[in-house]
Amino acid sequence: MAELRSSGGRMEAAAQGGSPLEAGAQTPPGPGPSSLPTLPPKEGHQEGLVELPASFHELFTFFCTNATIHGAIRLVCSSGNRLKTSSWALLFLGALAALCWQLGLLFQHHWLRPVLMAVSVHSERKLLPLVTLCDGNPRRPSTILHHLEVLDKFAQENIHSLYKVNFSKGRDALAAIVSPLDPHFHLDREIRLQRLSHSGSRIRVGFRLCNSTGSDCFYRGYSSGVAAIRDWYRFHYMDILALLPTAWEESHGSHNGRFVLSCSYDGKDCQDRQFQTFHHPTHGSCYTVDGIWTAQRPGITHGIGLVLRVEQQAHLPLLSTQAGIKVMVHGHNHTPFLEHHSFSIRPGTETTISIREDEVHRLGGPYGHCTAGGEGMEVQLLHNASYTRQACLVSCFQQLMVETCSCGYYLYPLPAGAEHCSSARHPAWGHCFYRLYQDLETHRLPCASRCPRPCRESAFKVSAGTSRWPSAKSADWTLAALGEQRLPRQSHGQRSNLAKMNIIYQELNYRSVQEAPLYSVPQLLSAMGSLCSLWFGASVLSLLELLELLLDASALTLLLGGRRLRRAWFSWPRARPASGLSNIKLGVSQMPTPAGPSGPHLPWMVVSAKESRARPLPLET
Known part of the structure; x- marks a missing residue:
């Protein structure tokens, strides 16, 4: 049984005893207030399972007086001095805001999962x-020896057109036995070295690449001519090596x-x-x-x-x-x-x-x-x-x-x-x-x-x-x-x-x-405890006290809100019943009702016992 307690006594959240309909059936309404049924006086109060204060002021006063959080009691003991009360209230709220801000930064940093490097x-x-170890001297496979000779001649032509370099004949002598040229061999002569731009003393060299239809082309450019020649030659060299069988192995x-x-x-x-x-x-x-x-x-x-x-x-x-x-x-x-x-x-x-x-x-x-x-x-x-x-x-x-x-x-x-x-x-x-x-x-x-x-x-x-x-x-x-x-x-x-x-x-x-993780679970709890101790001198039990305050405030809000809704519901004007229901008699709407959680002015509905047994009607609560 949930109860509301006030400074002068306690008010029950739910009325005890029979329903008002049964009371009305036994005692017909009289013309004045003396005809209302009276509740028997309580000789003593029995404590309920869950009790709540009657107001938020009483709830907050009880919390500040008994909480272990530093500074909370100053909000009560300085109630006679409004300046001190206001100052401590601002300090309390400021410390709470700073704690929430730093806890937010702590959790944000934790969710980034930072790590430490331990050496x-x-x-x-x-x-x-x-x-x-490699000798840096790639070989000429005998099966594609003639293909590489064609590539070397094409490379000499490109280098001569760019730098006017003359290659001596027989400088790179080929083997005596040269394989015949593969009829399927195709050296793409459209991909040749070109001078792309000239800015001051630097010459940019590259080559042009196009797709099969020629609709999409771009230049592969290099600031170094040596790098351009090597990459261009490597491209044609890989194109020729692809003609070798898959199981080919070069001897040493x-x-x-x-x-x-x-x-x-x-x-x-x-x-x-x-x-x-x-x-x-x-x-x-x-x-x-x-x-x-x-x-x-x-x-x-x-x-x-x-x-x-x-x-x-x-x-x-x-x-x-x-x-x-x-x-x-x-x-x-x-x-x-x-x-x-x-x-x-x-x-x-x-x-x-x-x-x-x-x-x-x-x-x-x-x-x-x-x-x-x-x-x-x-x-x-x-x-x-x-x-x-x-x-x-x-x-x-x-x-x-x-x-x-x-x-x-x-x-x-x-x-x-x-x-x-x-x-x-x-x-x-x-x-x-x-x-x-x-x-x-x-x-x-x-x-x-x-x-x-x-x-x-x-x-x-x-x-x-x-x-x-x-x-x-x-x-x-x-x-x-x-x-x-x-x-x-x-x-x-x-x-x-x-x-x-x-x-x-x-x-x-x-x-x-x-x-190693920067914030493991023990380290995260330790950092949270340090912040709570810094701003409030609080511990885990102090945080549970705050949680209890929030739960009590939520429950009190629901109970007081429910009481106001019931008052508004029963004070709403009702429509007059039809003439066929003459055996249902409404009492005087101004008739006072016993004090209780349903409000001081609730209309009584009196139903005769015979009609009640003949056809039960739904009750409004």
């Missing part, structure tokens, strides 16, 4: 990473197995099974040193030592413009992407490469977008290796290339059922490729969002130091000793054809970088 240093034995016979002249690890010679060889279309013959060695100690004597042969006479001089060795350090079972993460070693030098490893652990879920081993990815990896973000980006681009251009780029693996792009089978494929590549450069392709970073990966930081090798005084006997190892005679006395490389761990300590 720790560990010391233990680590596996040496893989090292991939030009080195005769002597690109690596000597190899040692921790003072012991390497074995042939510790090298993996492959041919890269633009970087030439490549070797991956995969010995699965564990670094015991730091230093040169405990690392990998290599003596390499550098070939200065390039087979494709327009594709390879530098003399040196391409080197890339990468993790185990990872595909080396030399065009993105490699560096060069100068011939005639001894280079010491110091490696330092960092392990990165990222948070997934709401704190960041990362993948554990490529699980649940939209992109299917085309490389038979572990997941890396670069491998995913390459696979995504190749799949979009196949979907958009109906063929794949020769440098990247093909999806099942696809074929490489060539002008013989796919005219104007260059227009489609460079359009798609331009969208990739401007981040308009969805590959960046489809390829998250691994949740756990190892990053290798490399530093290098070089010195002249061999020195002037030791060059003769060093080259002679290497010549006894069947070094070609033309390399004797030519220091520029050799390079020495040492690969070591700088130190066995490695850094572990781990992400």
Whole structure:
């Protein structure tokens, strides 16, 4: 039974006893107020289950007097001084507004899911990473030798028209046996080098690409003429390589197995099974040193030592413009992407490469977008290796290339059922490729969002130091000793054809970088408690007191609002009943009713017992 209590006594929220209809049936209405039924006086008050104050003033006074929030009692004890009461009320409301504002900022920052980077240093034995070496000298496959000769002549014509350079005859001698020209071979001579603009001393060079109908054309421009020639030549070179069979494998016979002249690890010679060889279309013959060695100690004597042969006479001089060795350090079972993460070693030098490893652990879920081993990815990896973000980006681009251009780029693996792009089978494929590549450069392709970073990966930081090798005084006997190892005679006395490389761990300590949430649940609760203590000196129980105040105020609002609605409903004028219902007698509307929650002036409805038994009528409450 819910009750309303006042300062002078208590008022019941619901009347007790029989209904007014039953009382009216037993006691007929009289002409005056004395005929009203009177309620028996209460001898004592029995406390109800739920009691509410009779007014909001009493509710607020009770809260401020008994609450544990700092400053609330000042609103009551200073009631005799309006200035103090108003001042403390403004301070109380200002502190409440500041608390709500700072809590809003706290939750806004928490929903952004910020993270902290915790760096720790560990010391233990680590596996040496893989090292991939390429001679930077791509080969001329014998089956397309004549095609490349036609391309070289076309390139010389373009360079001569731009820079008036005359190429000496026989500079790049071809093999004695030249395969006949393929009748299906088509060199797109419409794609030629052009001078696009001339601003001051800088000349912009590029080439024009159009679709199959010629309705959509654009220029691929470069500020560097060397970059323009290399990219233009690479495009035609890939177009020719696409004519090769899928199962074609280029032999490494030009080195005769002597690109690596000597190899040692921790003072012991390497074995042939510790090298993996492959041919890269633009970087030439490549070797991956995969010995699965564990670094015991730091230093040169405990690392990998290599003596390499550098070939200065390039087979494709327009594709390879530098003399040196391409080197890339990468993790185990990872595909080396030399065009993105490699560096060069100068011939005639001894280079010491110091490696330092960092392990990165990222948070997934709401704190960041990362993948554990490529699980649940939209992109299917085309490389038979572990997941890396670069491998995913390459696979995504190749799949979009196949979907958009109906063929794949020769440098990247093909999806099942696809074929490489060539002008013989796919005219104007260059227009489609460079359009798609331009969208990739401007981040308009969805590959960046489809390829998250691994949740756990190892990053290798490399530093290098070089010195002249061999020195002037030791060059003769060093080259002679290497010549006894069947070094070609033309390399004797030519220091520029050799390079020495040492690969070591700088130190066995490695850094572990781990992400941690800035606001975990305990930290969030601690920050909320700090703000509540700062502005109100409140605790969790104090917040529950505020919640109780809101619930009591809501309940009191509903009860007082319901009372006003009932008063308005019963004070509304009623229509006179029909003559057929003469046995239903309405009492005097001005007849006072007993005091109760239904109001002081409620009309009584008197129904005779006989008529009530004959046809019960609905009652209004």
